[in-house]
Amino acid sequence: MPTPAHLLERLLHWLVHTEAEQREILLGSLLLLFILLGGTIGYRIIEGWTWIEAFYMTFITLTTIGFSEVRPLSETGRLFTVLIALAGIGTVAFIATRMVQFILSNTTFRDRYLRRKLRAMRDHFIVCGYGRVGRRIVEDLLQAGRPVVVIERATEPLEDLRAAHLVFVAGDAEEEETLRQAGIDRARALILAMADDSASVFVTLLARELNPDVFILARTNDHKNARKLLRAGANKVIAPSEVGADRMAQVVLRPYVDAFMERVLGTGALGLQMEEIQIEPGAPLAGKTLAESNFRQHYNAIVVAIVDARTGEIRYNPGANARLQPGDILIVLGIPEAIQKLQTEGCRAP
Secondary structure (H helix, E strand, O other): OOOHHHHHHHHHHHHHHOOHHHHHHHHHHHHHHHHHHHHHHHHHHHOOOOHHHHHHHHHHHHOOOOOOOOOOOOHHHHHHHHHHHHHHHHHHHHHHHHHHHHHHHHHHHHHHHHHHHHHHOOOOEEEEOOOHHHHHHHHHHHHOOOOEEEEEOOHHHHHHHHHOOOOEEEOOOOOHHHHHHOOOOOOOEEEEOOOOHHHHHHHHHHHHHHOOOOEEEEEOOOHHHHHHHHHHOOOEEEOHHHHHHHHHHHHHHOHHHHHHHHHHHOOOOOOOEEEEEEOOOOOOOOOOEOOOOOHHHHHOOEEEEEEOOOOOOEEEOOOOOOEOOOOOEEEEEEOHHHHHHHHHHHOOOO
16 A cells, blocks of 8 residues: 555656646645635634534635625634635636636647648548548548548537547638648548539549649549549549449349458458558569469468559459569458568568
8 A cells, every 4th residue: 555655756746747737727726625624624613613514614605606604703704704715716716727728728739739740641541521421431541540631621520520539621622722731742542522522523623733643532422423523533433322232232142242242341250351562662572473472371361463563454363473563563362460461571672
């Protein structure tokens, strides 16, 4: 059991190393407790009241409730009440002021932290819209360990973003300055999860102008607008309603295939993961065939396809003689540990 000296030492250590506002709030609270205790004892001695009466009189004096006196006070008791009121009300005001400053400083610090984090982001994903679809996209990206910035203008989603401690930009994605604040020039991909197709077309045009190389994935509620989005510069357009309908059909037509893919692409019991990994120049796998690298035995993963870096052609189920070139993208299937080993030991330059 800690000794009083040890507890005092720990308290002093905390007071020295904590923030000034927190330290002042704690000291003010201790002073207020001391005044409450001192007032109770004072009324007990001066007026001869019971402990409950003395405590109640001290409490209503400190809180300025304004109730009548418990009993008629003597001259000494009245002077003592004035002292209690001056000390207590001043202490309460001091604590309230410091608490407001602490809350404001914390909010400012958090906003500064988010801005610094945003400025440091590279190769990140920007999600426009934090509605039902946007939330799910953000969750999946974060689960995959990808850096995400959300653009949102509605008040309620912004509060949710703050509560979740996510990096976001409060503003309209149709404004150039908002996209710049989100780091569109450094982003890997822009995902438009907004419900308004016309707004998505405008944002696509603007984003393509600001960053010609960014990958743009757009959502559409009407398949007729898909061509407009593609013409505006989107790389891929998805209609969630059609995807849902196709998925339902697959469940009925190919239930075992659907169950397998759900476990592979989700978090099923198989524990497998499908990932795409780019081969860096100078990596151990660069220039070798699958047979020469002893790929299956060494990495314990399956190469589902190879995306040619020069032509973009996708070679499915490549043979053992398929040669891996720098820049090629491997689509592989394996357990997370195997995927991590492949990324660090096979596809990354030493």
